[in-house]
Structures are given as structure tokens and as C-alpha cells.
Amino acid sequence: MIEVMDRTKMSGVSMEENNKSEQGALLSINDLHVWYELRRFGFGHAGYVKAVDGVSFEMAPGETVAVVGESGCGKSSLMKTILGLNIPTKGEIIFDGKNLSDLKRRELRAYRFEVGYVQQDPYGALPPFMSVQKILEEPLLISGLRNKEERLSRIRKVMDEVKLYPADDFLPKFPHMLSGGQQQRVVIARAMLRDPKLIVADEPVSMLDASVRVEILKLMHALQSEHHLSVIYITHDLSTVKYFSARIFVMYAGNLVEKAATRRLLANPLHPYTHALLAATSDPDARNADTFKEVPPGEPPSLVKPPPGCRFHPRCAQAITGVCDVQEPPDFEPEPGHQVACWLYQ
Amino acid sequence: MNTTPQKLLHVENLVLHFKTTNGSVQAVDGVDFDLDINRAVVILGESGCGKSSLAKAILRLLPRNVERYSGEVYLQGQDVMALDEEEFRHNVRWAGMSLVPQAAMNALNPVLRVGDQVAEPAMIHLGVSKYQALEQARRMFQHVGVPEDFLNRYPFELSGGMRQRVALAMALVTSPSLVVLDEPTSALDLLTQANIMNVLKRIKHELGTSFILITHDIATSSELADEVAIMYAGQIVEVGEAKEFFPAPLHPYSKMLMDSVPRLRSEADPIFITGQPPSLIDLPKGCRFAERCPFRFEKCDDEPPMIKKDGRKVKCWLHA
Numbered sequence: 169m170i171e172v173m174d175r176t177k178m179s180g181v182s183m184e185e186n187n188k189s190e191q192g193a194l195l196s197i198n199d200l201h202v203w204y205e206l207r208r209f210g211f212g213h214a215g216y217v218k219a220v221d222g223v224s225f226e227m228a229p230g231e232t233v234a235v236v237g238e239s240g241c242g243k244s245s246l247m248k249t250i251l252g253l254n255i256p257t258k259g260e261i262i263f264d265g266k267n268l269s270d271l272k273r274r275e276l277r278a279y280r281f282e283v284g285y286v287q288q289d290p291y292g293a294l295p296p297f298m299s300v301q302k303i304l305e306e307p308l309l310i311s312g313l314r315n316k317e318e319r320l321s322r323i324r325k326v327m328d329e330v331k332l333y334p335a336d337d338f339l340p341k342f343p344h345m346l347s348g349g350q351q352q353r354v355v356i357a358r359a360m361l362r363d364p365k366l367i368v369a370d371e372p373v374s375m376l377d378a379s380v381r382v383e384i385l386k387l388m389h390a391l392q393s394e395h396h397l398s399v400i401y402i403t404h405d406l407s408t409v410k411y412f413s414a415r416i417f418v419m420y421a422g423n424l425v426e427k428a429a430t431r432r433l434l435a436n437p438l439h440p441y442t443h444a445l446l447a448a449t450s451d452p453d454a455r456n457a458d459t460f461k462e463v464p465p466g467e468p469p470s471l472v473k474p475p476p477g478c479r480f481h482p483r484c485a486q487a488i489t490g491v492c493d494v495q496e497p498p499d500f501e502p503e504p505g506h507q508v509a510c511w512l513y514q
Numbered sequence: 515m516n517t518t519p520q521k522l523l524h525v526e527n528l529v530l531h532f533k534t535t536n537g538s539v540q541a542v543d544g545v546d547f548d549l550d551i552n553r554a555v556v557i558l559g560e561s562g563c564g565k566s567s568l569a570k571a572i573l574r575l576l577p578r579n580v581e582r583y584s585g586e587v588y589l590q591g592q593d594v595m596a597l598d599e600e601e602f603r604h605n606v607r608w609a610g611m612s613l614v615p616q617a618a619m620n621a622l623n624p625v626l627r628v629g630d631q632v633a634e635p636a637m638i639h640l641g642v643s644k645y646q647a648l649e650q651a652r653r654m655f656q657h658v659g660v661p662e663d664f665l666n667r668y669p670f671e672l673s674g675g676m677r678q679r680v681a682l683a684m685a686l687v688t689s690p691s692l693v694v695l696d697e698p699t700s701a702l703d704l705l706t707q708a709n710i711m712n713v714l715k716r717i718k719h720e721l722g723t724s725f726i727l728i729t730h731d732i733a734t735s736s737e738l739a740d741e742v743a744i745m746y747a748g749q750i751v752e753v754g755e756a757k758e759f760f761p762a763p764l765h766p767y768s769k770m771l772m773d774s775v776p777r778l779r780s781e782a783d784p785i786f787i788t789g790q791p792p793s794l795i796d797l798p799k800g801c802r803f804a805e806r807c808p809f810r811f812e813k814c815d816d817e818p819p820m821i822k823k824d825g826r827k828v829k830c831w832l833h834a
Contacts, residue, residue, distance in 0.1 A: 238703035238704060238705060238706075239674075239703055347790050348561065377730055378560065378730055378731075378732055378771065378774055378775055379560060379770065379771060379774040379787040380786065381774070382774050382776060382784040382785065382786040383786035385776075386786070404703060405704075405776075406704075406778055407733065407775075407776040407777055407778040408776045411776060411784070434778070444705060445704055445705070446778070447708075448704050448707070448708035449704065449733075449778050450708075450734055450736060450737055451733055451736075451775075451777045451779050451780065452732050452733050452735075452736045452760050452772065452775055452777070453736050453760060454736055454739065454755075454756040454757040454759070454760045454761070455757075456736045456737045457554075457715070457737060457738055457739055457740065457756060460712050460715060460716075461708040461711065461712055463705050463709050463712065464705065467673055467675075
């Protein structure tokens, strides 16, 4: 069953509210596993890279969620699977009532139009040999919009929304003629062209200068609000999450180790890894130079042979021997809406 | 010009212009600054301000299309600009001051063991034997926190954070008094960044090394900075002690830059600066920030001098 939403009626819903119970989740991820097979010499089986190993969450329409984690935690694989670029090994992705594995090729293509993707490196994401006009026409051409006038009208509308005006000044330009911030706006415009319901933004501002980051984040926030978009904001910059997401999911070695409303998590981080991430985030303060930061020793584990039990236990100062190194913790919910996969909260 | 004994580095009117088909890029346009022994100065600026070129200018790592390179650079009282290329290469670069360039972790030679790579500068610039150089490499590995058995490994066997530490060890192996770091943490994860900053702090404390840290990451820069210099359009527009600068920047650009940083521990709403920095090929007359400055007035049509005020320096008519 496909729900038809009249988005104009939803402007009264604030970012913080979770209207799951009224509308039903837009995106439902259930026990998702994405394992990449390792082959020895091309055809022998040599194990799996368990990039996503049991991830479950729900997102309501119009909700923004930040997925925070370092490299190798599996967030890129999670994102690619949500975008339909990977086939899950186990588990399901249900978008707008449809199970992704059930979709035939044509329907999968249609799905990909409903999910927009904002990449990390704006310069790498834009083909250097295509003008802005050609870049923005491409998705429309692919989805069969044959009438040039209609295409240009749609493009101008989207460029206006991302504040690239006057549009006619930008249309003939090539990516290298634009600043980083302008390039990222083109990337966002491209993602918005097909009127998606969900946007996956992978580190959308990390390659931009400090003074431009906020501009782009505010733009994305305005677009999200105006179009009632759901956004998955993947980042490792914790200082930006409170400006742009209602909930935070912390990812480590293929698992979501903590899930909570943004304010709650920042005020009261429960998982030792979340603690470590927050402690490692600096604010510009001259007193920082006088102290050393506490960083958990070691490195994130191999996803081929993760440690037994909780994957963070080898680096955790509070690991309970006999428990944390033996069994993987389930999700506990010490306070409503705040889940943490850690034996300390049993 | 003679310098007082405490000044490790004295830079005066440093200029580096590049020739390109579009015109002359005035990347470093009259930079002055001083650095004391065992201090860290952070050069903050955004892309296109010329900060990477400043690093290269100090170390005389010049490309072929240099149009103009001039100024005074004194390292420990010695006029290094007067040295010829060979003397500079042998005695100053690496032996006196070294560089950890941007993405250094990716610049390691993939077919050589990391221990050998770290030992190489010691052999070349200090003239020691391979055995002694490897001993020195081992000591540096300890300082940067890389386990000794990694000496025999290849770069691909190390994580990004480890490789960055190896690059740092390589810059330290000749015991230079000054290390210039160009964006040392930008490609690294959060916890790894924190680790590297810890390493730099420890080295400053244990070895007495001075640092010039060039970055656009304002928050991380506060982890090491004793002094802050803000760079804009090829010039330094403000210099001050970190403890005075961070709470109260003076120059309008510095203020807006600080206000644009999202903070984890504060509710302040970050701003953004409209417009873009001027192209280094086509610089405006007068103050280079004037077109974006909310406090612009008639005097800004003339280029402001560097005004000294209460031990701080700011290039802005508002403080004249």
C-alpha cells in the first residue's frame, strides 16, 4: 500500500516531533546485515566483511537523523544499501510500505528517484566536463522528462530554492568555475530535482570551509523543513548535529550502539564510545592547549573478524570481564526513547 | 637585521607570487611574524588564503612558476634567505626546520618499510650511519606513539592515523627546532585527530619543538595554539595570544570566522559569511576584506597597516 501524503498540510509539525504513530514510518530498517564476501584467489571463500551487522531503526516522514561514526564503522555501506546500491545479506528495508527486496528493476529505479543523495566531495560528485545545466538536466532526462521547457522550468525552480541565483548566470558554468559552497548547492539541487521523500547526505559539508558549512547546513535545514523531507545526515562532526538532526544514531563496527534524541544524547551520553566521541570533539577554547584528551586506546576492529561479544570491549575502560567479552549486548532502554547496546545498562 | 636570541623564527615581509596563464597569483603578500622557542603558532585561514603557500615559502619549497620570492627569514638568528640552495637544503631544510605536508600519510613510499623512510632524513641531513639513523627512528616512534615492531612494516599495513604519526616521526628524526604542519588532521577520524593532537602536545613538552600549525579547523587548532595568526587573501590580518584571541578576536573577519564555528558545548547560533574571498590574481585595492565587512567605512579604501595594540596585532582601521 502506497501512502499519499499531502505535504503542504504538515508544515505545523516541528522537527522534534515524532509522528510515527500517525503516519507510519517512512523508512523501516529491520535487522539489516550487509556482508561482503572475501574471495581467495578469485574463487575460494575466505570470510566476510561484516560491514553492517544487525542494524534496526525507523524514520518518520519529515524526520532528520544523524548517523555518527568513524571510518570503517559501516555507515557508507548502510547508506549505499538504503540507496538501493547494495543488496542486503539479511534483514529488510521497507520504504513507504514497500519492501526493497520485492521491487522489480523498474520499481527499484523509481525508488531511487524517491531517495536523493548528497555526496561528500562536491567537486568529485560533479562531472567536470558538464555544465551546471547539463548536470541538472541529466536526472530529468533519465526519468523521461522530454520537454525542454519543462526541464528548464524545474531546474530554475530548484536552483532558486538552493539560492543559486540568478539561475541563468550559473547554468552555463562548469564545476571548476564555482566555489566549494556553490558546487555543493548544485549537488543538493541535483538531489532535489525529482522531489524525493528521503535525502541521504554523506558528510555534506566536511570538505567545505568553516564559514560556508553553516550556510549549507542551514540551507539543507530550510529545504528539509519546507518540503517535509526525511534526511539521514552522516557525519563525524558532532558539533554540527544539534543544528540539523532530531535524533542521533552512533555507529561502531557495523552496529548501532546508541540511539536517542539529539539533545538527550548530547546531554547524557550513555555508551562509552559515545562518551569518547564527545570528549574528543573540541570547541575553540584556548584552555584546550593545557590538557590532554582521553582517547580510548587501540583502533576500531576488523570487520572480518570482530572481537567476541561487544565489539568495543577491547578498548573500553568499563568492560566487564566474562560479560562484555562473551556476549553481544542487546539494546537496552534505560530511559524512554534512548537505546544503548551496552551491558552496563542491563 | 639582528634578532634577539629568544626568537626562533623571524619572518619579515615574505612575498611569494606565482606566474600562471591567468595572471600573477599573489599567494603570500607581505607576511610578518615571529615565533619563540617551544611555542606553537596556528595559522588559521580558509581555502585560497595562501596558507599552504606560506608553509612552502618558509621552507623554500618553490615550484617552477615562481614570479617573485623575497623577504627575510631568520632561523635562530641566522639569515637563511642569504644561503644558496645547496646550503639551505643541507643545513636548514629538515635539519633546522621540517614540514609535514598535507595528506602526508598518503605520501609515504609504498615500497619501502616505514622505519627506513623515517631514518632516511637523518642519514642525509645529519650524515649518520644507517644503524644510528634507525635508532633515532626508533626513538621517534616512541615519541609519536607507534609501536617499535612497526619499523619493519610497509605503509599499507598501517592505518591512516599511524601513517600520519610516521610522517610526523619523519619530520622529527633530525631533531629540528621547528616543524611546520599543513592540515595534519583533516583527513583523519575524530578519535585519531584527538590522538594526533595529544602527540603534538607531548612532543612540544618532551622535545621542546616549536610548531607552525596551518589549518582551517579552528576548533582543533585550539588544542595546540599558544599564538594565533589569521590569514586572509595572502596577508596576515591578526595575530594574538591564543588566550586573548579565542575569547575576543579583533578583526571583523576573525570575529565572523569564530562566530561561524558550530560549537558542541554552546547554544550560540553560528553565522556564515556571505560572499567569497577575493581571487589572489585579482586583488582589490585597499583592505581586502572590505567588500564583505559589515563595518566598512571610507578609510577602508586604503590598505590598513598592521596596528599594534596591547600586545596584539590587527590589520584594520577600526583599531587605529
